[in-house]
C-alpha cells in the first residue's frame with residue numbers, strides 16, 4: 001500500500017514537472033552591441049566578428065518569472081535613434097521589450113545577473129523589487145563592508161540591489177524547485193559568476209553562458225582564454241570543465257550570450273522558445 005502511494009506520488013511529481021516544462025517560456029531581448037576592448041588578439045586567433053551581442057532573457061514559469069541579466073545601457077539613456085556609451089550601442093529599451101509581452105518591472109519575481117559587470121547589469125536598479133538570486137562571493141564583491149576607494153564600473157546602476165529581498169546562493173540552485181530552471185555556479189570571470197540551465201519541453205535544454213565564454217573560438221581553440229586574466233583563470237577553467245560535462249549530460253545547447261553571430265539567429269521577443 002505504502003509502495004503504491006509512493007509510486008502514485010512520484011508519478012504525480014513527474015507529471016507536475018512535465019507540465020511545468022511544457023509551459024516554461026524563454027524570451028530573448030536585444031540589449032544592444034558591444035565592441036571588443038582589444039580586437040587584435042581575437043583577430044589573431046581567427047575570430048572574424050569581434051563585436052559582441054548583449055542580451056537579457058526572461059523565463060516565464062507557472063510559479064513566476066526570472067529575468068536573467070539586465071543590459072549595458074540604462075533604459076533612461078536609450079534614445080529612439082539609439083545611444084552609444086563607450087563601446088556599447090543600444091537601440092531598444094529592456095522595459096519596452098518587457099511591456100510588449102505584458103510585463104512591468106514590478107511583475108518580475110526573480111532577478112539573477114550572470115555577474116556584476118556593467119554590460120550585464122545596467123538596468124538592475126529597475127528590478128530591485130524582485131528577489132535577487134546572487135552567489136555569496138559575488139554579493140561580497142558588490143557590497144563589501146568597506147566600500148572601495150574607486151567604485152566598480154557601473155556600480156551606481158545596481159546599487160539598489162543592496163536592499164532587495166535577496167536569496168544568497170552557495171552553488172547551484174533550482175529556482176522553481178522542479179528542475180526546469182537551474183542556476184549553475186561558474187566562478188572565475190568574477191568570484192560569483194553564474195550560468196543558467198533552462199530545460200524547455202520543445203527546444204530541449206539550453207545553457208546561458210554569462211561570460212564563461214565570449215566567442216565560440218574559446219571552446220574550440222585550446223588555451224585561448226582572452227578574458228581569463230580579468231578574473232581567476234584556474235577557477236574559470238574548472239567552471240568550463242563543469243559546464244562542458246553538463247552540456248553533454250543534458251544534451252544541452254550552449255548559448256554564448258556575447259556571440260553576435262549565434263545571437264542574430266535566435267528568435268527575439270515577443271517570439272519565445274518553449
Ligand SMILES: [Zn+2]
Pocket residue numbers: 117119120210211258
Ligand atoms: Zn560581458
